[in-house]
Amino acid sequence: MRHPLEQLPRSLSPLPGEDLHGFVLRLAHRLDMKPVVLLQHTGLIAPKSHSAPARRMFMLERDVLAAFCATTGMSTHDADALTFKPHVNSYPPVAEALLGMRGLAPAPRGVFPVWLLTTSTRYCPSCLAGDGSAIQQRHGGPWKLAWRMAANFACLEHRCFLRTTCPACELPAQMIRGASRSLIVEPHADPLHPAQCRNVVDPRQGPCGARLDTADPSDRDFPSDDLLHLQxxxxxxxxxxSSSALDPLAGHNRMTDFLVLAALIRATWPLTANLAPSDSLAQALEHDLSRPGPAPSLRISSTARKRWDSDVFSARGTAALLAISAQILNLPLPQLRLELGRLIAGLPPRDDIAWGHTWLTLRRDSSPLFRHEVLQLLDQRFPRPLPTQIALPGFLQIRQRSYSPQAIPEQFPDEWTQIITAPLGHSGSSPGNVAIRRSLAAHLVQAATGMSLKEAGAYLGIPPAWMDAWGKFRPLEERLHGRRADLPTLFQRLADHVADQPPLDYHARRKRFANWTLSDSAMKKIVDNYPGRRRFIFGGSHKASRMRTGFSALIWSRLTGSEWRLSPDLQPLPREGVDVVDAAVISSLKGRHEDHQPFYKYLHDLLPDYANTILEQSGRTP
Structure with missing residues (x-):
């Protein structure tokens, strides 16, 4: 059992925008301690570990977060702000790193996407120099988390381009070398000032040690106001x-459009060089694209290669690439189509390995309009068109099928459905979500039996017309747009939940009560037992008939685990339309109607016990 760690005698308050690695460097400098010792003491690594993994910058797991906060005296909110976790909804590479394709709760994984700098960082010398306060004069200013996002090329506060390399050793700042990614370069080195370069060129001489907090007076190339506005x-x-803030999903989609278009620009360069903000920035991008080796985010990847969907080396090259993307995306739709058509007409083959994840990213996360326009043009450009939607398997695999197909009700419970829909941000009783519930039941039967989807629907008693409306599970597929969800993982969770439920044989119930209806005599007994009296509930009235039909349908639904619309009372649908039973009657009987009359409440409260009594009378409950 791990013993609680003691609180440090002194700590620091995190600076605005600071990242975890920079905070550790500043605190180690204040305590005159090697970074590795501080990493061990704060619980970021085990006592005998020698280096913190780079995935710590993504987020801190619960136990690590608790230890870090306990030893530094920091709040969990401030500690989380040192990591990428708060940006999971705004910067697509962070979503890929923390969510993958799962769509579940964020978790730090050993996945390092493009456009996310985890082996080096850009920086602003003036920010590292600090704001002149006593604490920053001694320990320097912040290494900012935003500098790790490769779409960032400028410091808005100091109106300058970010730097990429150390002016002395000319290596990327804080560059991780070797076969693994670490949070901090040379954590065993004697305490250096946080703004000193820690790169090791010659192991015999130790870290470079050059100060990175001094601006270059000869640098007169500053970003324009337009570029700063874009940043x-x-x-x-x-x-x-949009000139106003976007909701997280829309922002995520548009950032994805940006990065996909950047890949198209790279693949066809210099086709759009004339759209660069200046000749010097166009030359910077040209220089970046001609550099040997992989992108900064792929530098130590075992599969690193030239990829058009990745970031570029310098801040100035990045500014040119993203400014061209912004100029194209802000065009009116007719001009946008023309510009996209010009790009796509010059594309290399779409199956070129250098595309990386471009097409998957486009289909999965881009905004609907941009995705539609690009896919339409690709369809014209190449003889074999790209699919316009994610191709989901016709047979969903589940690792463990510890449930029986007989245990699957046709009326899928809301709590079961939410295991799939909640991670996607969907709930309620819209037609789309009703279709999802029907699909889920059929897919679980299919996975357990090997039936086709239509055979599974017939097994559940679902009308063929309803099955035909599903297509290939499209209601759920459409809700994957802009979200990340690994269907096999979610379905495994759903299957495990179903397996944990009390064993019920809904298949036998559907057969046993296939023709069950509530008789008029049974309804009369129910009325006679009602403590109050109302004329309209006596036999022969039109309203009484509608109530009997609705109550009968809801009892049958409980008996069979099926939708009330399929009850024998209502077959064939529609039967005399709303004159027989309408949504208001069902809503009232379910206790959802605002004007809940006493007799409806009486029937609503009676439903579960009445259904259980019928089950007991018909034999042992399966």
Missing amino acids: QRLLQARPYG
Whole structure:
């Protein structure tokens, strides 16, 4: 059992925008301690570990977060702000790193996407120099988390391009070398000032040690106001179009459009060089694209290669690439189509390995309009068109099928459905979500039996017309747009939940009560037992007939685990339309109607016990 760690005698308050690695460097400098010792003491690594993994910058797991906060005296909110976790909804590469394709709760994984700098960082010398306060004069300013997002190319505060390399050793700042990614370069080195370069060129001489907090007086190339405005919009996850803040999903989609278009620009360069903000920035991008080796985010990847969907080396090259993307995406639709058509007409083959994840990213996360326009043009450009939607398997695999198909009700419970829909941000009783519930039941039967989807629907008693409306599970597929969800993982969770439920044989119930209806005599007994009296509930009235039909349908639904619309009372649908039973009657009987009359409440409260009594009378409950 791990013993609680003691609180440090002194700590520091995190600086605005600071990242975890920078905070550790500043605190180690204040305590005159090697970073590795501080990493061990704060619980970021085990006592005998020698280096913190780079995935710590993504987020801190619960136990690590608790230990870090206990030893530094920091709140969990401030500690989380040192990591990428708060940006999971605004910067697509962070979503890929923390969510993958699962759509579940964020978790730090050993996945390092493009456009996310985990082996080095850009920086602003003036920020590292600090704001002049006593604490920052001694220990320097912040290494900012935003500098790790490769779409960031400028410091808005100091109106300058970010730097990429150390001016002395000329290696990327804080560059991780070797076969693994670490949070901090040379954590065993004697305490250095946080703004000193820690790169090791010659192991015999130790870290470079050059100060990175001194601006270059000869540098007269500053970003224009337009570029600074673009940088601000990128930081706010509204890269083009809307002048106001976007909801997280829309911002995520548009940032994805931005990065996909950047891949198209790279693949066809220099086709759009004339759209660069200046000749010098166009030359910077040209220089970046001609550099040997992989992108910064792929530098130590075992599969690193030239990829058009990745980031570029310098801040100036990045500014050119993203400014061209913004200029195209802000065009009116007719001009946008023309510009996209010009790009796609010059594309290399779409199956070129250098595309990386471009097409998957486009289909999965881009905004609907941009995705439609690009896919339409690709369809014209190549003889074999790209699919316009994610191809989901016709047979969903589940590792463990510890449930029986007989245990699957046709009326899928809401709590079961939410295991799939909640991670996607969907709930309620809309037609789309009703279709999802029907699909889920059929897919679980299919996975357990090997039936086709239509055979599974017939097994559940679902009308063929309802099955034909599903297509290939499209209601759920459409809800994957802009979200990340690994269907096999979610379905495994759903299957495990179903397996934990009390064993019920809904298949036998559907057969046993296939023709069950509530008789008029049974309804009369129910009325006679009602403590109050109302004329309209006596036999022969039209309203009494509607109530009997609705109550009968809901009892049958409980008996068979099926939708009330399929009850024998209502077959064939529609039967005399709303004159027989309408939504208001069902809503009232379910206790959802605002004007809940006493007799409806009486029937509503009677439903579960009445259904259980029928089950007991018909034999042992399966």
